[in-house]
Amino acid sequence: MKSNKQSLPDKNGFFGDYGGKFVPETLMYALEQLESTYNNLKDDENFKKQFYKDLSEFVGRPSPLYFAKRLTNHYGTGSIWFKREDLNHTGAHKINNTVGQILLAKHMGKKRIIAETGAGQHGVATAAVAARLGLECHIYMGAEDIQRQSPNVYRIKLLGAQIHSVDSGSATLKDALNEALRDWVTNVDDTYYIIGSVTGPHPYPMIVRDFNSVVGEELISQSQNLFNKMPDAIVACVGGGSNAMGAFYPFININETRLIGVEAGGEGVQTGEHAAPLNDGTPGVLHGALSYLMQDNSGQVKDTKSVSAGLDYPGVGPEHSWLKDSGRAEYVAVTDDEALKAFHEVSELEGIIPALETAHALAYLDVLMKEFDSNSNIIVNVSGRGDKDINTVAEIDGIKF
Amino acid sequence: MNRLTKRLTDLKKQNKKALVAYLVAGDPDIETTLQLMQLFIESGVDVIEIGVPFTDPIAEGPIIQKAHDRALAKDISLTSIFEMVQKFREIDNNTPIVLMGYLNTFLSHKNLIEENKKDSVDSILVVDIPGELNLADYGIRNQNINTISLISPTTNKDRIKSIAENSTGFVYYVTLRGVTGASNLNINEITNNIEEIKKYASVPTLAGFGIKSPEDAKLLSSCSDGVIVGSSIVKMIEENSQTKEFDRIGQYISELKQAIS
Numbered sequence: 001m002k003s004n005k006q007s008l009p010d011k012n013g014f015f016g017d018y019g020g021k022f023v024p025e026t027l028m029y030a031l032e033q034l035e036s037t038y039n040n041l042k043d044d045e046n047f048k049k050q051f052y053k054d055l056s057e058f059v060g061r062p063s064p065l066y067f068a069k070r071l072t073n074h075y076g077t078g079s080i081w082f083k084r085e086d087l088n089h090t091g092a093h094k095i096n097n098t099v100g101q102i103l104l105a106k107h108m109g110k111k112r113i114i115a116e117t118g119a120g121q122h123g124v125a126t127a128a129v130a131a132r133l134g135l136e137c138h139i140y141m142g143a144e145d146i147q148r149q150s151p152n153v154y155r156i157k158l159l160g161a162q163i164h165s166v167d168s169g170s171a172t173l174k175d176a177l178n179e180a181l182r183d184w185v186t187n188v189d190d191t192y193y194i195i196g197s198v199t200g201p202h203p204y205p206m207i208v209r210d211f212n213s214v215v216g217e218e219l220i221s222q223s224q225n226l227f228n229k230m231p232d233a234i235v236a237c238v239g240g241g242s243n244a245m246g247a248f249y250p251f252i253n254i255n256e257t258r259l260i261g262v263e264a265g266g267e268g269v270q271t272g273e274h275a276a277p278l279n280d281g282t283p284g285v286l287h288g289a290l291s292y293l294m295q296d297n298s299g300q301v302k303d304t305k306s307v308s309a310g311l312d313y314p315g316v317g318p319e320h321s322w323l324k325d326s327g328r329a330e331y332v333a334v335t336d337d338e339a340l341k342a343f344h345e346v347s348e349l350e351g352i353i354p355a356l357e358t359a360h361a362l363a364y365l366d367v368l369m370k371e372f373d374s375n376s377n378i379i380v381n382v383s384g385r386g387d388k389d390i391n392t393v394a395e396i397d398g399i400k401f
Numbered sequence: 402m403n404r405l406t407k408r409l410t411d412l413k414k415q416n417k418k419a420l421v422a423y424l425v426a427g428d429p430d431i432e433t434t435l436q437l438m439q440l441f442i443e444s445g446v447d448v449i450e451i452g453v454p455f456t457d458p459i460a461e462g463p464i465i466q467k468a469h470d471r472a473l474a475k476d477i478s479l480t481s482i483f484e485m486v487q488k489f490r491e492i493d494n495n496t497p498i499v500l501m502g503y504l505n506t507f508l509s510h511k512n513l514i515e516e517n518k519k520d521s522v523d524s525i526l527v528v529d530i531p532g533e534l535n536l537a538d539y540g541i542r543n544q545n546i547n548t549i550s551l552i553s554p555t556t557n558k559d560r561i562k563s564i565a566e567n568s569t570g571f572v573y574y575v576t577l578r579g580v581t582g583a584s585n586l587n588i589n590e591i592t593n594n595i596e597e598i599k600k601y602a603s604v605p606t607l608a609g610f611g612i613k614s615p616e617d618a619k620l621l622s623s624c625s626d627g628v629i630v631g632s633s634i635v636k637m638i639e640e641n642s643q644t645k646e647f648d649r650i651g652q653y654i655s656e657l658k659q660a661i662s
Contacts, residue, residue, distance in 0.1 A: 021531060022504055024460045025564075026578055028531050029555035168466060169456060181459045186579040188555060285505045285529070286457060298478035299509030301456040 013202020018318035092384030100211030105192035118173030119310030120152025122196030127159035197240025198317030201288030212246025239311035264306035265333035355384035419627025427477030445658035453502030462582035532564030582632030615660035
């Protein structure tokens with residue numbers, strides 16, 4: 001029997017006050033169909049067998065829990081562990097969710113797959129699973145993100161998917177989501193929309209969380225095996241919040257583990273130029289869910305700023321809003337500069353180039369490690385690898401290839 | 402009596418179909434919008450639907466998206482729209498005004514809606530919610546403002562009843578799977594679905610989303626209580642916003658009116 005905190009969302013898709021299904025009427029049928037398919041399949045033995053088989057053989061799970069020895073020495077206290085989602089096939093945690101959702105799409109007989117992407121990781125992960133099943137695949141990506149994540153754009157094309165550049169609004173992740181929703185409204189009969197984060201209308205925040213919870217489930221047994229107790233903290237970056245939610249969810253009732261989400265502070269939360277709705281937003285409705293949102297007094301969504309395309313989003317998954325209000329998780333922010341510093345530091349100390357998104361979680365160790373003694377175990381969810389970010393970082397450092 | 406309810410009741414008594422015309426408030430500016438609203442009425446529009454601009458209008462096609470952007474560039478908010486409608490009421494106290502927009506903008510202005518000075522606004526239509534959602538549950542309420550729910554080709558039969566009952570202004574039948582201004586009308590499906598809606602709805606059922614010519618309007622008015630025309634008008638506003646000569650729009654609306662008469 002799951003405890004109350006793990007039994008959410010309720011039947012209407014709410015986590016406390018947050019979540020819901022705020023979508024145009026045309027999509028209601030598709031959401032109901034998805035919800036009933038998922039509810040029928042999620043405990044089905046064959047479905048689970050297939051999901052875990054794919055995670056093992058296609059993704060390469062379980063991902064290791066790695067002791068970051070030199071980084072630990074650098075701080076001189078506690079033990080820092082990396083959950084190596086960067087080692088997954090396609091280079092990030094995003095593949096866990098797409099492997100699950102493509103099975104739902106197949107079961108529902110959908111012939112056409114669409115997805116939005118920010119950093120491109122979800123686009124690559126979606127294109128990969130669609131290719132594997134021979135399904136037509138369309139990826140919506142903001143024009144600005146296409147510029148700064150060009151290696152992933154090419155990867156998506158190599159995998160046989162079609163990229164649609166989105167020029168509207170701020171030409172980033174939020175606008176890619178708008179365009180994907182418009183595609184879905186138009187092609188709802190034959191199209192499956194693989195949302196890439198714990199955002200969007202119910203049942204997506206639940207489905208994406210559940211598929212990505214394999215991360216947290218592995219962490220429970222790995223912690224037991226490697227240091228014989230539960231971790232003192234798990235730190236993860238939060239954009240929409242899927243990597244954090246997947247790591248946090250199995251720990252919701254393990255009260256000795258602090259859950260810490262790190263948002264993109266951009267130029268600094270106090271400057272207003274950031275992508276940190278949990279730190280500096282108010283509840284509002286965007287992309288089908290009620291959640292913390294960066295908005296002005298007129299209810300217009302604000303433009304965001306972050307060096308990391310994957311965190312450059314004005315909203316956040318509704319379950320995070322609930323975890324924030326209930327106090328179960330803590331949400332902080334680090335700036336672009338702090339993230340970039342961590343990006344370099346961890347590359348040099350550990351031989352691991354983290355994604356710029358992950359670098360935000362790593363940067364927060366500067367603050368966090370001061371709060372822990374030498375017996376502590378701190379896990380950082382290394383959500384993805386940084387190969388995709390080398391152009392961005394090189395440009396900032398003034399290096400031309 | 403609410404102006405919208407009265408207008409639709411009167412039209413029904415006269416066995417006439419309603420023509421609803423849409424524009425985005427503040428596209429290209431508030432003065433022009435007021436001028437266009439006058440033109441709409443002179444050309445035979447029965448109900449004016451005012452689009453409330455939003456940064457992320459997920460149900461709109463490119464034409465109306467761009468109109469939202471133009472209005473937002475002028476800092477148009479629900480506050481300025483209520484002021485505009487109050488101004489309009491000084492010259493016209495009969496034409497029903499429907500505000501069509503996205504939930505987040507209305508959530509941010511609950512007090513304004515509750516106040517509704519001079520009872521200027523008659524109805525609210527929120528695009529990004531399921532049809533049976535009761536706006537009052539979210540604090541968006543005013544006894545003199547009714548609400549319009551949408552029913553689409555994909556709405557399950559078992560939900561049609563509760564949506565129709567929740568709709569106090571009129572039922573808005575979305576004629577196609579798609580965004581505003583798309584073009585894939587399936588008249589058989591539309592006729593069948595509107596017949597089904599009419600079994601339950603105590604208010605009229607109007608059709609909109611893909612109507613972009615007098616021919617479309619004629620076709621759809623034959624199976625509904627009226628039609629809503631948006632993108633094709635907004636496109637003409639865009640094309641003539643430099644010169645501000647909108648005779649073509651007046652002409653087009655007259656043709657639409659003729660077609661449904």
